[in-house]
Amino acid sequence: MSKSNQRNISVTGTIEFSDLQLTPPKDYAAGIPAVKVALNHVFKEMGVVKGLKGLGAMNQKEGFDCPGCAWPDPEKPSKVAEYCENGAKAFAEEATDKKVNASFFAKYSVEEISQWTDYQIGKSGRITEPMVLYPGKVHYEPISWDNAYKLIAEKLHELDSPDEGIFYTSGRSSNEAAFLYGLFIRAFGTNNMPDCSNMCHESSGVALSETLGIGKGSVKLEDFDKAEVVMVIGQNPGTNHPRMLSALQKCKENGGKVISVNPLEEAGLIRFKNPQEFKGVVLGGEQLTDVHLQVKINQDISLLKLILLKLAAIDKEEGTVFDHEFITTYTDGYESLMEHLQGFSEAELLINCGVSEEKINEVVEILAHRNKIIICWAMGLTQHKNGVNNIKECVNLLLLKGSLGKEGAGTCPVRGHSNVQGDRTVGIVHHANKNFNKAIKDTFGFDAPTHSGYDVVKGIQAMYEGKAKIFMALGGNFVSAASDTEYTAQALQNCELTVHVNTKLNRTQLTAGKTSIILPTLGRSELDVKDGKTRFLTVENSMGKVHRTKGMLRPSSENLRSEPEIIGNIASAYFNEGHVVNWQELGNNYELIREKLESVVKGFQGMEEKSKGTGFYLPNNVRELDFSKLPNGKAQFTCCELPEHNIADDEFLLMTIRSHDQFNTTIYGMNDRYRGIFNERRVILMNEEDMQHFGFTKFEVVNLTSNYNNQERKALHFKVIPYNIPRGNLGAYFPETNLLIPIHEYADKSQTPISKSVIVKVEKID
Ligand SMILES: Nc1nc2c(c(=O)[nH]1)N[C@H]1C(S)=C(S)[C@@H](COP(=O)(O)OP(=O)(O)OC[C@H]3O[C@@H](n4cnc5c(=O)[nH]c(N)nc54)[C@H](O)[C@@H]3O)O[C@H]1N2
Ligand SMILES: Nc1nc2c(c(=O)[nH]1)N[C@H]1C(S)=C(S)[C@@H](COP(=O)(O)OP(=O)(O)OC[C@H]3O[C@@H](n4cnc5c(=O)[nH]c(N)nc54)[C@H](O)[C@@H]3O)O[C@H]1N2
Ligand SMILES: [Mo]
Numbered sequence: 001m002s003k004s005n006q007r008n009i010s011v012t013g014t015i016e017f018s019d020l021q022l023t024p025p026k027d028y029a030a031g032i033p034a035v036k037v038a039l040n041h042v043f044k045e046m047g048v049v050k051g052l053k054g055l056g057a058m059n060q061k062e063g064f065d066c067p068g069c070a071w072p073d074p075e076k077p078s079k080v081a082e083y084c085e086n087g088a089k090a091f092a093e094e095a096t097d098k099k100v101n102a103s104f105f106a107k108y109s110v111e112e113i114s115q116w117t118d119y120q121i122g123k124s125g126r127i128t129e130p131m132v133l134y135p136g137k138v139h140y141e142p143i144s145w146d147n148a149y150k151l152i153a154e155k156l157h158e159l160d161s162p163d164e165g166i167f168y169t170s171g172r173s174s175n176e177a178a179f180l181y182g183l184f185i186r187a188f189g190t191n192n193m194p195d196c197s198n199m200c201h202e203s204s205g206v207a208l209s210e211t212l213g214i215g216k217g218s219v220k221l222e223d224f225d226k227a228e229v230v231m232v233i234g235q236n237p238g239t240n241h242p243r244m245l246s247a248l249q250k251c252k253e254n255g256g257k258v259i260s261v262n263p264l265e266e267a268g269l270i271r272f273k274n275p276q277e278f279k280g281v282v283l284g285g286e287q288l289t290d291v292h293l294q295v296k297i298n299q300d301i302s303l304l305k306l307i308l309l310k311l312a313a314i315d316k317e318e319g320t321v322f323d324h325e326f327i328t329t330y331t332d333g334y335e336s337l338m339e340h341l342q343g344f345s346e347a348e349l350l351i352n353c354g355v356s357e358e359k360i361n362e363v364v365e366i367l368a369h370r371n372k373i374i375i376c377w378a379m380g381l382t383q384h385k386n387g388v389n390n391i392k393e394c395v396n397l398l399l400l401k402g403s404l405g406k407e408g409a410g411t412c413p414v415r416g417h418s419n420v421q422g423d424r425t426v427g428i429v430h431h432a433n434k435n436f437n438k439a440i441k442d443t444f445g446f447d448a449p450t451h452s453g454y455d456v457v458k459g460i461q462a463m464y465e466g467k468a469k470i471f472m473a474l475g476g477n478f479v480s481a482a483s484d485t486e487y488t489a490q491a492l493q494n495c496e497l498t499v500h501v502n503t504k505l506n507r508t509q510l511t512a513g514k515t516s517i518i519l520p521t522l523g524r525s526e527l528d529v530k531d532g533k534t535r536f537l538t539v540e541n542s543m544g545k546v547h548r549t550k551g552m553l554r555p556s557s558e559n560l561r562s563e564p565e566i567i568g569n570i571a572s573a574y575f576n577e578g579h580v581v582n583w584q585e586l587g588n589n590y591e592l593i594r595e596k597l598e599s600v601v602k603g604f605q606g607m608e609e610k611s612k613g614t615g616f617y618l619p620n621n622v623r624e625l626d627f628s629k630l631p632n633g634k635a636q637f638t639c640c641e642l643p644e645h646n647i648a649d650d651e652f653l654l655m656t657i658r659s660h661d662q663f664n665t666t667i668y669g670m671n672d673r674y675r676g677i678f679n680e681r682r683v684i685l686m687n688e689e690d691m692q693h694f695g696f697t698k699f700e701v702v703n704l705t706s707n708y709n710n711q712e713r714k715a716l717h718f719k720v721i722p723y724n725i726p727r728g729n730l731g732a733y734f735p736e737t738n739l740l741i742p743i744h745e746y747a748d749k750s751q752t753p754i755s756k757s758v759i760v761k762v763e764k765i766d
Helices: 032-046 048-057 085-094 102-107 118-122 145-158 175-188 202-212 244-253 278-282 300-318 324-330 334-342 346-353 357-368 387-400 420-425 434-444 456-464 485-493 563-575 583-588 590-600 688-694
Strands: 131-133 165-169 229-233 257-261 271-273 291-293 373-377 410-413 470-474 497-502 515-520 537-540 545-549 652-657 683-686 701-708 711-722 729-733 758-764
Touching: 032 048, 032 085, 048 085, 145 470, 145 497, 145 515, 145 563, 165 175, 165 456, 175 420, 175 434, 175 470, 175 537, 175 563, 175 583, 175 590, 202 387, 202 410, 229 244, 244 257, 244 271, 257 357, 291 357, 300 334, 300 346, 300 357, 300 387, 324 387, 373 387, 387 410, 420 537, 434 590, 456 485, 563 583, 583 590, 683 688, 688 711
Parallel strands: 165 470, 229 257, 229 373, 257 291, 373 410, 470 497, 497 515, 652 729, 683 711
Antiparallel strands: 131 515, 537 545, 652 758, 683 729, 701 711, 701 758
């Protein structure tokens, strides 16, 4: 409990166990149960008619972009439905008929709501009107839109410096909203733009920029049809990117091989029953993974180095394993890498990674004579102290094999939020960028700040220390998503003002600043009508393609505003006409925003037209094999050190992962169906031999503690369950375990919290 503002807010809610049940984990994903589960969620939240209407429009050319993940749509979407179970759940969650309105807040205080679990808070429904929480008060009360804008403007003017304001973005916002938001923040005078990517793919962005000159992936969806090998490392597509399984299926049908690298045997990685095909529904589905490497948590570098060493040995004899022509023409640092690799002992690398040598040899054999290779990865690689190096080691492999800039090959960081990539492209970046600033000056006539701002971790520290006093969030659930929950909650509560532009109620609105304002906004699926005309917005998918998204359901309240309008109005209230930009006009006119975006950001020219249908690709230098911006004009090999873990005998390495029934901090339900875990989220996945060794029994209730710099953090009450996970490793769900991750433990260079390798102890409760 933290007690600032005299409000007594719980960051976990009341902890109670329900009836935990286990079944053997599934060895396949999707199929009929997935369709049934999806429809149940949708119909329960909004009824059959609205539900079917919404699902029918999702990911269709004239419809709205799925609010789930950022996996691209096929060029020819299937006629029936182009969504997955989790997309349907994301839609159900957004289009729910339940409402959070003034009478809801009159009935429940923030203190009372904070005693609920995240699941209960999320299920309360959509926020339907602007609300304000005044200093010392515990009930939000209604406020008019105009008064809300005025109050925000007043508080912004009270700051001693624009750098006392922090402006967070989550990845659901459209390109138009994000561009306008970034523009306003710069006009206001700061680059304090923490973004959900700081906790997500920032390590990918840094590693790819340094080695290949662009912070994004290089593959297109159709490359999966032509790939000879797809490696899926540190990613759980069956749950988090189910539509990716269709791409893997195609790769297999065309003779490709799939290799998975994961401490867990995730269902979607093993077999896939495609619900859109007869054989997938009725027959056993298709085997997807050819070889599964059950690596220990954060030992991917050891594993990859071992694979590289073995490939190098064969290349020495045969000379054709590595693409020497590619290496000579396009890369820098080959000799140093070869020398560096020779410094490692194969035996040591083998022990580190914990995988059988036989399996590694199988993979080496597959890779040796194939060179159309795609590497896909997600949070299993990015959220470690050495997250950036993990990805650089993957790039080493691709460069050695010449697997870039050709069809069927390349990098594929699989993005999370459906427009997280677009938000970054259009300017949500905390680093100052000269070219971007110049384009703003040329287009709008004002000077953007030239000093860099705070990212997520640094922003939290600044609020905690009183250096920042206003926090505004365009979407997201900051307190539950960020590390060190108690610390982050305190940081937010220290603020003079917090502003939450959200669709739904969440814990961040409860761990509020002295004054707090909730501004309810339209969701992806909802009609956005202005002067009788339905408007569209645009998003960028995981493969750099920009396309339109247009809602079609009646908004959950008349009193919602679109994100661009909200931003335009806040900016207008702040500048009060004393600025070169007419903010209100810009916020209301998406075509005008796009016109300006075209002139500021490269690649968007002609977007008004080009965004039609399946959309257009943004420029990508890797696809063109243009490395001119990098040292010597070449792609860069990297010599990465091995990660160091000083883990005592009674300590474990914990990865904090997603269950099948959640979207980040939004908890859809209490089941993790593919892993066979039902009715309970407070569980720890532990190897059975470790359970015996340490004397833990199945379902025993324990506490987790972490101890960094002699400071202990605790997460209370989890049930131990036996699971197929490497010894010394644990798995548990986030956000429940974020209490354990110290704010100061993050990846080198990217500052992404170490959510996948937290050193913990498991304590018995007497
Ligand atoms: N349904 C649903 N879809 C989602 C989301 C969601 O919450 N729910 N979230 C969205 C977002 S924002 C994102 S970023 C993505 C996240 O997508 P993922 O990255 O797939 O999500 P995580 O559950 O964090 O899983 C990481 C995977 O990495 C493995 N792993 C953990 N540590 C290591 C390691 O050290 N090495 C290796 N090789 N593997 C490891 C875990 O076992 C797990 O399978 O999904 C997006 N899509
Ligand atoms: N321990 C641990 N922590 C993690 C992770 C992990 O793997 N382990 N993963 C990290 C990752 S990858 C990410 S991306 C972050 C996610 O961090 P966030 O993006 O901050 O969190 P979400 O849970 O996705 O945000 C959900 C909220 O977004 C709001 N919302 C939904 N749709 C819209 C919309 O269209 N507009 C607006 N304005 N609001 C909307 C709703 O109010 C909802 O409550 O969490 C990170 N935290
Ligand atoms: Mo993410």
